[in-house]
Amino acid sequence: MKRTFRFYFALFFAKCTALALKLIGRKGTSMPGSWAIILCPDFLARIPLPEQVILVAGTNGKTTVANLIEDILSQNGIEYLCNRDGANVNTGLASSLIADSTFFGKPKHKLAIFEFDERSAPLILPYIKPDTFLCTNLCRDALDRNANVDFIVQILNENLWDGAKLVVNGDDLIASHLAPGNKRVCFGIRELPRDREARPNLVRDIVACPKCDTSLQYDFLRYNHIGRAHCPNCDYGTFPIDYDCTSVDMDAMRFTLRTPQGEEVYRLPGENITDLYNTVTAVSFLRDWGLTYDQVSTALDKAELARSRYDVETVGGKEIVFCLAKGQSPIASSRVFDFIVQRGGRAAVIIMNYDMHDQAHSSENIGWLYEVDYEFLTDGCVKQLIPTGNRCYDYQVRALLAGMKPARVHPAQRPEEAAALVDLEQVDKVYILHAVFTVPDAKRAREELVKRIEKGRALT
Template sequence: MKRNIRFYLALFTAKITYRALRLLGRKGTNVPGELALYICPDFLGRVQLPERVIAITGTNGKTTVSNMVEDVLDDCGWQYTCNRMGGNVNTGLISTLVSHSSPLGKPKHNLAVFEVDERSAPLLLPYIKPDILVCTNLFRDSYKRNAHTEFIFSLLNDYIPDSTKLILNGDDLISSRLKEKNENRFFGIAKEDGEDGEMKNIVCDIRSCPKCGETLEWDFIRYHHIGQAHCPHCDFASPPLDYVITNIDREKLTFTLQYDGKTHEFPIINVNFINIYNSLAAISLLITLGLSPDTIAASMQKMSISESRYAEEKFHGKDIIMHLAKGQNPIACSRAFENAKDYPGSKAVLLYLDDYYDATYSVENIAWFYDTDFEFLKDDSITQIMISGVRHHDLYVRLLIAGVSKEKMTHCVKPEDAIEEYLPEKAETLFVIYDLFNLDAANAVKKRGKELILEAEKEAQA
């Protein structure tokens, strides 16, 4: 689309708004974009884009993968535009493009790396037309927003341009089917010892062949629908992997990647499978961009997962784990619960899963509780569960249904009250599992947990 007076008015207004917000010390990540769209509804179709555009999307992991990619590019001295400090919907991307352009809208950099909200595909992909798109996975998500995996799949499949090269999770039988006629590359993790075709989770969103409807046969299921499968009736099967992790060494904290007939060792930033997949997605993209594996590995050696998402700390002989669990997302919460179960030693777990905004009005749909594997929390290694939030009664009932002993549980509305029930002498580790927008409350819980550890230590020494 050609630029017109309305476009330039929107551009200048958005730029002035962005600068004013910066002077006031406010982020306002979507506000300039909202104003630009109000003045020029087709702004995204008229704005000049960088020469090369990378998009990263998916239900879980897109922020982590985007941050990893950007950290490596920063470490290597690459210049690029990204929306790391902005929103991943249309208004956020417009704000990013406005803030990284000249007064007349010319991009400052030739490369853009955009985290893209999968639900916003119709509003973004036809305009930004990414040269490369990474999809981390497609999972069941919030009922009120993302409905079902096939719905999100259809949005992406319809709006990803035919010219876009895709880097897809080959162990995900849903997202790996995106744009099958495009140039696609697949990443995945080879079967590990002990993995089989047994279903371990409540939710598995693909059980039948998408071609003929026959029940799929699983070579192995890692979790939910992540694994390798084939149809016994037709030729449908998990795709051959272009980037495959052949060995994970959790003691050395490395994994071996095989691609294009080569092998290379990379550091493990976090040992749980979700973050190994995130690392693999980032590495696959970075190799595609032309970076050498040695360069990528050296940069990743300096990384850690954002502490707003996962953090481990040792404090007076105890481990304290802060673990984000995306609210109303049964897959993300199930993974967090299994991570708590699998963490060595005895654990006390504090849950604060209420969606920050829904909790204000107490209207949250709790159906997702029954798609979530709370059963992981009945493990004998979990000695105590402290439940908090406006839905604490509902969570208590769900945990009883999962088979958790009521003697292990306490529940109340406020997380700051729930942590008062913490008994440090009964557990080697404190897990705080919290929703995305509850980080401040989670940090307050952590602080009080440390005080209780010190108090218990003094009592033991008295």
């Protein structure tokens, strides 16, 4: 699209904003892009793009996957532009493009990897036509904003151009059937021994065949609607898997991936099933994109998953696990609960994944709690559940309806109270589950807890 005076003015103004923010030491990651789009609403259509654009989307895991891909590319000396420090909506992508452009807007890199918010599809995809569209999974999330998964599929299908190659999770019938006319590569994880012990989830975003409404038959169901299925009445079902994880060796922390080039073994950088999915996603994309086995494998050996999302410290023999359990995201929270129970031990779980904005100014819609598998926490290993924040009584109700014993549920209004309620005699693991924006509160709870443990040690 032609670059007008308005575009150049918006670009110049945005660059000045970015410089001013840098001088005063503020990140303001989406502000330059916000100004550019305010001043020139079709800014994204006019700014020159790198030769190749890869979008990483999906309800859960997109940040981790994008970071992992970027780390592996960096290890191999491949330069790229990304929005790692910025927002994944239209203003964030605009800010990244502005930051990576010359004075006249020409991109400095030939490759862009953007984490992409599916809800922003109508604001981004008409302008940025990706070469590859990677989708980790699609499931219900943020009911206020994303409504339902059918809506997300609808806006993606309406806006994704037919030249985009899809790299999609074949174990997710919703994500893998996106944009039916596009070329696609599917990755997945075959049934693992641990899948046979999987706990049934409350919600599944696809139960019946979308073509004929017959109940789908699952060959195996890993969690929620993730698994492999077919319709007994028509041809709908899981696509053939191009990059298939065939086995996992948890002792050696390695997994085997069947690729079109043959069987390959890679390091697994985390113990959770979501870590496995994120790694399989990144490796499948990179192998399909053209990196060699050695390039991916060697870089993956050095890669680490983002610690801000999962961090463990041991204080006075007590393990304090700081873990992201995204608010308003039922599947993400259920995965974390499952992980807690799998790890066993004697645990206290402090839940602080409330909505910060609502906590301060409004009252959160807590409907999503009834889509989270609180039933998992009825396992004997969970000695205490400490829901925190203004909505702590609603969390208490949810836990009771899940079957938790009332004596194990201790609502707390404030982070400090939550830390004080942990019975250190009774537990050896304390999980602090936080949302993206409640990290400061969660850190306060952790600090209080550490103080208590250290004070106890000093007394003994």
